[in-house]
Amino acid sequence: MEYLPLVFLSGADELPLPEPEALGAVEGRSAIVYGPEEDDDGLLCHAQGWDMGDLVLEPTTPANGEIPSYNKALIFLFAKPNLLGFFADWKSFQKGAHHFRRPNLVLTRRARQKQRLRLDGDIIVRRRNGSTLLSKLYDFGPSGASFYTDAADFRSGEMLLAEFEISGCGSCETTATIVRVETLSHSHYGYLVGIYFHLTKAQLQKAEQLYLCKKAEAIRQLSAPERHRWAPPETV
Known part of the structure; x- marks a missing residue:
């Protein structure tokens, strides 16, 4: 279990032996399931609620061929406004959905x-x-970012390594998971990819520093006298 806080987020609260209704895993919530294989890019699912105490997750794309048996899976569940992370024992695959036992933590x-x-x-x-790709950031925050790309093979649930540089503030490197891919119609780029960071405590502090640095710069620009028609003249 020591691995989970590293790939999840620092400062998270622990819920030991939570009751199903306390997790907010209602029907339609998005989840990403990772197996034990190192090359597993994750399986994007939609929660189908609970069945006799088991968490039911339906893959967004139908399974082709052999159905994977996860044994013990690492699951990230987007139960807005919260993000949940936990290990769960795989139980079965029934009617197009995976059934996982209730997590212990x-x-x-x-x-x-x-x-x-x-x-x-x-x-x-x-x-x-x-492969390595150099792209342009669209937006940035302490928990995630999005970037432009013309690559058409990015998929939700894919895990990658992201290194970003904020001009005048610094840079940071972290692992991240793709949470959305949007097709752009009126842009020089084909797609906008949204990613969620998996930050250690040190990386989180660095990301927050970059965010605050850029936020301060934006505030300075908005408050510059030349931007305001009725700003008083500067005194020497």
Whole structure:
């Protein structure tokens, strides 16, 4: 269980032996399931609620061929306004959905506590297939970011390594999971990819520093006298 706080988020609250109704895993909530294999990019699912104490997760794409048996899976569940992380024992696959036993311990924290900032910056994305991509950031916050790309093979649930640089503030590197891919119709780029960071305590502090640095810069720009028609003249 020591692994979970590292890949989850620092500052999370612990829920030992939680009751199902306390987790907010209602029908339609999104979840990502990871198996024990190192090359597992994660399986995006929708929660179907609880069945006799078992958490039911239905894959967003129908299974082709052999149905995976997860044994013990790492699951991230987006139960707004909270993000949950826990290990759960796989029980069975029935009627197109995976059934997991109720977890013994759940880590939870509120998702996206700070609004993201629009900014110009670069992000280097390293994928598990060995490819590296340089892209432009669209927005950034302490818990995640989004970037432009023309690559058409990004998928929700994919885990990657992201290194981003915020001009005038610094840089940070962290693992991240893709949580959405949007097709753009009126843009120079084909897609907008949203990612959620998996931060250690030190990485979280760095990300928050970058956010506050850029936030302060934005505030300074908004408060600059030349932006306001009725601003008093500067004194020498």
